[in-house]
Amino acid sequence: MSTTEQRKVIDSRGSFCPGPITDLFKAYRSSQLGDVIELLATDPAAKADVTAWTRKSGNELVSVVDEQGYTRITVKITKKR
């Protein structure tokens, strides 16, 4: 574990499928192993979609927290292809 790991916040609030996933993917592409991405979304499908994405891509779903009017989904990059 190095200290260069980053935490990024991606704001996808107001955008719907495939917006949140493509936003997350763009952040994933420019990320390093160990980085953490926080995705903010209002799309009700985002929880299930990000869960499916992490399962498929081999990354880790850290937490899903319902905030005031949006959801904060935290993903840890554990696999880069």
Place this chain on the structure above:
Amino acid sequence: MSQATALRAEEKGAQTERMLIILSKGSMDMVYPALMIATTAATMGKEVHMFFTFWGLQAVSKKSVGSLKVSPVGNPGMPMPNILGMIPGMTAMATKMMGGKIRKAKLPSIPDMFKMAKDLGVKLHACSTTMEVMGTPRESLIDEIDDVVGAATMVSLGEGGETIFI
């Protein structure tokens, strides 16, 4: 599970999963779902191909890519009696209505969705027969098109993966 399916599943695991989307329609409500599925599948690591045939070619023609329409005719999902769809101006109205809703959902425009798809590695193939039938030269297609192919290439692109026909 038959032996053949088991075998296919085994082969599938060995390579990148593929998805082929055949788009044969050129209306906005058909092109959007095709692009949504394509871009999402690409983010999930699939090798995605889109094949544009018949009216689907309109979706990748420079002239029409930015002005695809929604027709209320033959579309029972539209919130109006079907017969009204035949009145002049109804297609424009339905298109305007849907366009407004799409912008509200912050969905990118169709030309932007194609750019995004390309950026994510989706491959775009135009059908040569349709181009001949419709008199569509290669130059009239959007720059994102990778190549002009026939049905045999399309069939081989779908091999070992899943195929979606729209």
